[in-house]
Amino acid sequence: MGTDKKGFSTEAIHGSSLKDQYGALITPIYNSSTFIFDSTAQGAARFALEEPGYIYSRLGTPTTTALEEKLAKLEHGEAGLVTATGMGAVTATIWTVINGGEEIIADKTLYGCTFEFFEHHLSRFGVTVHFIEMANEDELRAALNDKTKIVYLETPANPNLKIIDIEKTAKIAHEFNPEIKVIADNTFASPVLQRPLDLGCDIVLHSCTKYINGHGDLLAGVVVSDAETINKIRLVGIKDMTGAVLAPNEAYLVERGLKTLEVRMQRHCESAMKVARYLETNDKVEKVFYPGLESHEGHEIAKKQMDGFGGMVSFVVKGGRKKAAIVADNVKVATLAVSLGATETLIEHPASMTHSPLSEEELIAANIEPGLIRFSVGLENAEDIIDDLKQAFEKI
Numbered sequence: 001m002g003t004d005k006k007g008f009s010t011e012a013i014h015g016s017s018l019k020d021q022y023g024a025l026i027t028p029i030y031n032s033s034t035f036i037f038d039s040t041a042q043g044a045a046r047f048a049l050e051e052p053g054y055i056y057s058r059l060g061t062p063t064t065t066a067l068e069e070k071l072a073k074l075e076h077g078e079a080g081l082v083t084a085t086g087m088g089a090v091t092a093t094i095w096t097v098i099n100g101g102e103e104i105i106a107d108k109t110l111y112g113c114t115f116e117f118f119e120h121h122l123s124r125f126g127v128t129v130h131f132i133e134m135a136n137e138d139e140l141r142a143a144l145n146d147k148t149k150i151v152y153l154e155t156p157a158n159p160n161l162k163i164i165d166i167e168k169t170a171k172i173a174h175e176f177n178p179e180i181k182v183i184a185d186n187t188f189a190s191p192v193l194q195r196p197l198d199l200g201c202d203i204v205l206h207s208c209t210k211y212i213n214g215h216g217d218l219l220a221g222v223v224v225s226d227a228e229t230i231n232k233i234r235l236v237g238i239k240d241m242t243g244a245v246l247a248p249n250e251a252y253l254v255e256r257g258l259k260t261l262e263v264r265m266q267r268h269c270e271s272a273m274k275v276a277r278y279l280e281t282n283d284k285v286e287k288v289f290y291p292g293l294e295s296h297e298g299h300e301i302a303k304k305q306m307d308g309f310g311g312m313v314s315f316v317v318k319g320g321r322k323k324a325a326i327v328a329d330n331v332k333v334a335t336l337a338v339s340l341g342a343t344e345t346l347i348e349h350p351a352s353m354t355h356s357p358l359s360e361e362e363l364i365a366a367n368i369e370p371g372l373i374r375f376s377v378g379l380e381n382a383e384d385i386i387d388d389l390k391q392a393f394e395k396i
């Protein structure tokens with residue numbers, strides 16, 4: 001007898017209920033801004049959410065539904081909502097959950113634009129964000145109060161791959177108040193390596209621009225949670241507050257990328273481990289951050305909560321910003337560009353690129369050193385990636 005529980009790739013390939021009327025193997029692209037009603041009564045029933053069915057593409061299309069069903073299964077949630085970008089997923093979620101006068105507790109290390117949104121923009125609407133060292137239990141307990149609505153974290157965090165114990169964090173937050181929404185940005189791990197909902201989070205989100213799509217050719221995002229929460233985010237955060245809808249063309253491409261996510265992650269992890277080990281032996285490197293290395297502060301937690309250590313490696317070049325720039329400017333197989341999780345290896349300098357919105361003080365507080373390089377290990381052959389780094393380091 002078979003079982004209902006299928007493997008990751010099987011669900012990534014077959015895990016939607018969509019059946020095309022003509023029997024197409026692949027989910028069709030339903031490029032229609034609006035959907036026909038049989039009668040006014042039917043239109044009214046759909047608007048009242050009494051009858052299932054499509055209304056207008058800002059609320060979804062069959063193409064986006066197919067992708068949402070798959071991503072919800074892969075993140076072990078009840079429902080999913082795909083969005084135009086990862087920032088669309090972050091903002092639509094936060095706008096739905098938070099009210100003026102309430103508070104967010106977030107880890108100090110976050111993707112630069114999420115930090116900007118929290119630190120400089122939410123404050124304009126009466127929301128207070130406390131940035132803490134989430135790994136420090138005492139800091140978390142001290143920051144929790146009656147106004148806390150959200151506890152927000154990334155792990156591994158962008159850009160320095162800090163690891164936070166998801167289970168412990170969610171437990172502390174929920175013991176204080178079960179109504180608090182614990183939200184994890186799971187972009188760096190992908191659902192192949194880590195499923196935050198299983199570890200006690202209420203909401204998980206991604207920039208699908210990265211590993212989930214995996215081919216560096218589009219922007220997309222997703223939020224996964226219980227059905228009620230997702231419905232609210234769809235109707236408030238997406239429909240009314242951001243309009244950050246994923247177009248059917250993009251959803252089609254993300255679904256195509258998703259089918260190979262598991263095999264791609266295996267290769268990303270294998271090669272990243274080789275790159276990290278090489279960097280550890282390089283005397284021009286001050287520090288290597290890779291959760292798979294025994295030397296990584298979060299290694300034991302990563303072993304506990306992840307099924308692999310991912311494709312991102314960060315390292316600090318001795319001599320600071322100028323020396324780091326020499327490495328970044330001289331790679332030939334790797335490409336100097338922001339973003340990550342693509343087939344191509346990408347190298348970037350967070351202090352002058354992805355995290356440039358942060359002031360010098362904010363960079364120090366977030367532990368983003370001037371000589372830090374963020375390296376997204378692609379699917380080229382690991383030996384070529386390492387040889388490339390070797391020749392770039394020789395230019396110092």
Ligand SMILES: Cc1ncc(COP(=O)(O)O)c(C=O)c1O
Binds near residue numbers: 085114154188208
């Ligand atoms: C961890 C993380 N979250 C969210 C985002 C935002 O995603 P997007 O660029 O798709 O809006 C990024 C982008 O780099 C990211 O690295």
